[in-house]
Amino acid sequence: MRQHIPAEYPAPFLLLIRELRRLPGIGPRSAERIALWLLQSRNADPLRLARTLNEATQLLKNCSLCGFFTTEDLCDICSNPDRKRHPLCVVETAHDIIAIERTGIFHGYYHVLGGKLSPLDGIGPDQLRIDLLLERVKSDHPEELILALSADVEGEATTHYLARLLAETGVSISRIAHGLPAGGGLEHADELTLSRALAGRLFSW
Ligand SMILES: [Zn+2]
Known part of the structure; x- marks a missing residue:
């Protein structure tokens, strides 16, 4: 059988x-x-x-300046000169830009890092868009730079690393802090929490 x-x-x-x-x-x-x-x-x-x-x-491709999604070389945000009269906000992912835009309270422009420092996963400064950020800060001279990274260990380490690195440029650096859940990324924060985090940012440096 x-x-x-x-x-x-x-x-x-x-x-x-x-x-x-x-x-x-x-x-x-x-x-x-x-x-x-x-x-x-x-x-x-x-x-x-x-x-x-x-x-x-x-x-779709990534904006050559900020890293957000676009169909052209520059995204709608980077093509808008009014944006540059406001602070530059550093985020981990392109999705974080949408989360902040939906709060409606931030009118500046952005820089997507493409992740956060994580030595255990082999992600060091060279794997992120950090060189480009330094170049942009030196050429744009934004009046303020906001570090809007997640509140976990890697996000904190990246925030401190960037604050040290960017100190030489003389830019005023702040970070969002209040109300973000510990260990949480921006994508998990609701709009109200994120609005408060942006409005109540700490001026630590
Ligand atoms: Zn852009």
């Missing part, structure tokens, strides 16, 4: 599940559910999704 081998999805289906599992927060069961929905639901339009994803990856 031949051994019974349980049937499996065909290879292209398994490949789709494998790709979906690479998405953040998606486990094997969710990946399978999403794959089934994409291929079977009348409301799904997987080809449109594929097209949109393809276009987004082709059209």
Whole structure:
């Protein structure tokens, strides 16, 4: 008698599940559910999704100055001269810019570091956009620089590192501090908390 081998999805289906599992927060069961929905639901339009994803990856790039998303060389924020009359705010990710913009109280411009110092993960100053920040501060002479990094150990270490490094430029440096949850990144703060953190920033240097 031949051994019974349980049937499996065909290879292209398994490949789709494998790709979906690479998405953040998606486990094997969710990946399978999403794959089934994409291929079977009348409301799904997987080809449109594929097209949109393809276009987004082709059209979007990082602003050559601040690192935010853009379809041009410079993003809308860096192209707006009014922004430079206000403080320069340093954040870890492009997503943090959106979080701060949604508070509606900050009218300055930004610099995305692309992460925070984390020696254990092999992330040192050279892996972040720190050189570019120093160049920008020296050429723009912002009247104030706000360090809006997360309140965890790496965020604190990065804040201190930058404050020391930028001290030579003579720029006035402050940091957001009040109300941010310890250990939390900006993306976890609600708009009111973030507004208060920006408004009540500490002038530590
Ligand atoms: Zn920009």
